[in-house]
Amino acid sequence: xxxxxxxxxxxxxxxxxxxxxxxxxxxxxxxxxxxxxxxxxxxxxxxxxxxxxxxxxxxxxxxxxxxxxxxxxxxxxxxxxxxxxxxxxxxxxxxxxxxxxxxxxxxxxxxxxxxxxxxxxxxxxxxxxxxxxxxxxxxxxxxxxxxxxxxxxxxxxxxxxxxxxxxxxxxxxxxxxxxxxxxxxxxxxxxxxxxxxxxxxxxxxxxxxxxxxxxxxxxxxxxxxxxxxxxxxxxxxxxxxxxxxxxxxxxxxxxxxxxxxxxxxxxxxxxxxxxxxxxxxxxxxxxxxxxxxxxxxxxxxxxxxxxxxxxxxxxxxxxxxxxxxxxxxxxxxxxxxxxxxxxxxxxxxxxxxxxxxxxxxxxxxxxxxx
Ligand SMILES: O=P(O)(O)OC[C@H]1O[C@H](O[C@H]2O[C@H](CO)[C@@H](O)[C@H](O)[C@H]2O)[C@H](O)[C@@H](O)[C@@H]1O
Numbered sequence: 001x002x003x004x005x006x007x008x009x010x011x012x013x014x015x016x017x018x019x020x021x022x023x024x025x026x027x028x029x030x031x032x033x034x035x036x037x038x039x040x041x042x043x044x045x046x047x048x049x050x051x052x053x054x055x056x057x058x059x060x061x062x063x064x065x066x067x068x069x070x071x072x073x074x075x076x077x078x079x080x081x082x083x084x085x086x087x088x089x090x091x092x093x094x095x096x097x098x099x100x101x102x103x104x105x106x107x108x109x110x111x112x113x114x115x116x117x118x119x120x121x122x123x124x125x126x127x128x129x130x131x132x133x134x135x136x137x138x139x140x141x142x143x144x145x146x147x148x149x150x151x152x153x154x155x156x157x158x159x160x161x162x163x164x165x166x167x168x169x170x171x172x173x174x175x176x177x178x179x180x181x182x183x184x185x186x187x188x189x190x191x192x193x194x195x196x197x198x199x200x201x202x203x204x205x206x207x208x209x210x211x212x213x214x215x216x217x218x219x220x221x222x223x224x225x226x227x228x229x230x231x232x233x234x235x236x237x238x239x240x241x242x243x244x245x246x247x248x249x250x251x252x253x254x255x256x257x258x259x260x261x262x263x264x265x266x267x268x269x270x271x272x273x274x275x276x277x278x279x280x281x282x283x284x285x286x287x288x289x290x291x292x293x294x295x296x297x298x299x300x301x302x303x304x305x306x307x308x309x310x311x312x313x314x315x316x317x318x319x320x321x322x323x324x325x326x327x328x329x330x331x332x333x334x335x336x337x338x339x340x341x342x343x344x345x346x347x348x349x350x351x352x353x354x355x356x357x358x359x360x361x362x363x364x365x366x367x368x369x370x
Contacts, residue, residue: 021313027084030267038079045353055315062255068271069273087341088338091340096348097347097348097349098311098332098347098358099354100232101347102365105332105347106369110367111305113300114151114307114309115153115154115298115307115308116148116152116153116311116362117154117320118144118154118310119158119287119312119336120136121155121274121314122352123336124136125140131233131240136168136352140352140356142203143359146360146363147318147363148260150171154174155173155176156291156310156312156320157176157177158240158273158278160235161175161176161177164177171187175289177296178206178236179286180288180289180291181206181281181283181290182202182206183201185201185297190217203355206281209237209281209283210237213237213238213281216265216268216279217239220241220258223257225249227253227254228250230254232264236319237280239319240276240277243276245274267281268280268281268343271316286320287317287320290320291308291320291324292323304330309334309362311334311349312334313335313336313337317335318331318345319341321344321346324346325344325346332346332347333345334346334347334348336349336350336355
């Protein structure tokens with residue numbers, strides 16, 4: 001079975017729904033009443049993979065996916081358009097720049113409440129070799145702080161919620177870590193009646209997988225310890241195995257170790273990120289579901305007068321783009337990429353500096369049309 005195909009494979013479900021409590025939402029963000037009950041709950045799967053269903057890691061699909069997972073830097077030719085530039089411009093006919101389309105977006109937002117969803121790595125922070133050094137700039141932090149004052153804003157990341165929250169450093173946002181499997185509302189500031197600072201409510205649909213994920217993390221750290229450059233990251237409900245700094249001739253070994261480990265855990269699956277293999281629960285939950293959950297928590301589900309915008313750069317963000325395109329049409333997915341690639345997004349931005357520009361334009365628009 002092709003592992004990429006496995007990502008979208010239909011799965012058997014357990015009929016017991018997990019209840020979906022609403023998050024603690026700030027009153028100013030709740031213009032609509034809502035029952036607070038979710039119609040579609042995530043279902044844990046009972047399906048067990050048969051041995052041998054994973055691809056042979058030496059097959060081209062693994063290595064191709066590993067090689068194509070992160071675009072190399074595009075080299076510009078002293079002001080003359082390179083073939084890359086021409087290809088990018090042609091590609092932008094299908095995925096127009098969100099900056100150039102800001103008037104169209106603003107027009108569409110008239111009479112609607114915008115909600116902003118932001119991925120972290122590659123969207124708010126540049127991609128760097130060391131995942132622990134993926135800091136966002138102070139200018140970006142200020143832009144996100146400003147936009148969150150006028151538009152409900154959520155960060156949706158593959159990282160653990162705690163880690164991405166530390167990187168972003170803003171309490172007033174919604175955070176969904178572990179690819180949306182760990183969601184928290186904003187911290188409630190003290191009121192006239194209390195000096196207590198209240199942590200936002202939590203929603204963790206994959207909590208039963210925690211011991212299993214911890215076990216996998218420990219064993220992957222151990223078996224990859226002698227591969228120079230390999231790094232295993234604990235993302236709470238997911239594990240990332242980074243190979244960005246591993247010599248390409250050793251990528252097959254990294255993949256083999258991950259595959260060998262996964263054979264013992266049929267309730268876990270693998271997805272490809274940017275130079276990273278990501279292990280996560282076989283659960284009908286992804287960044288698209290997290291967007292749906294947050295919109296519902298905000299009282300915005302099935303509302304015509306809501307305009308969700310999701311900005312992200314990675315394959316896992318495609319689930320959110322698809323949700324906005326197919327399930328909740330009317331929203332905009334914006335793909336951040338310096339190179340042409342197929343996507344379910346509507347618009348594009350080249351890099352985090354364009355993301356910051358776009359966020360600042362949204363703030364200007366909100367201030368001019370409150
Ligand atoms: O959903 P995201 O916020 O985009 O998180 C996805 C993964 O991002 C991080 O890895 C990526 O960024 C690193 C720092 O720039 C880079 O070194 C790595 O090669 C990229 O894959 C994070 O470390 C992963 O755990 C996330 O799953």
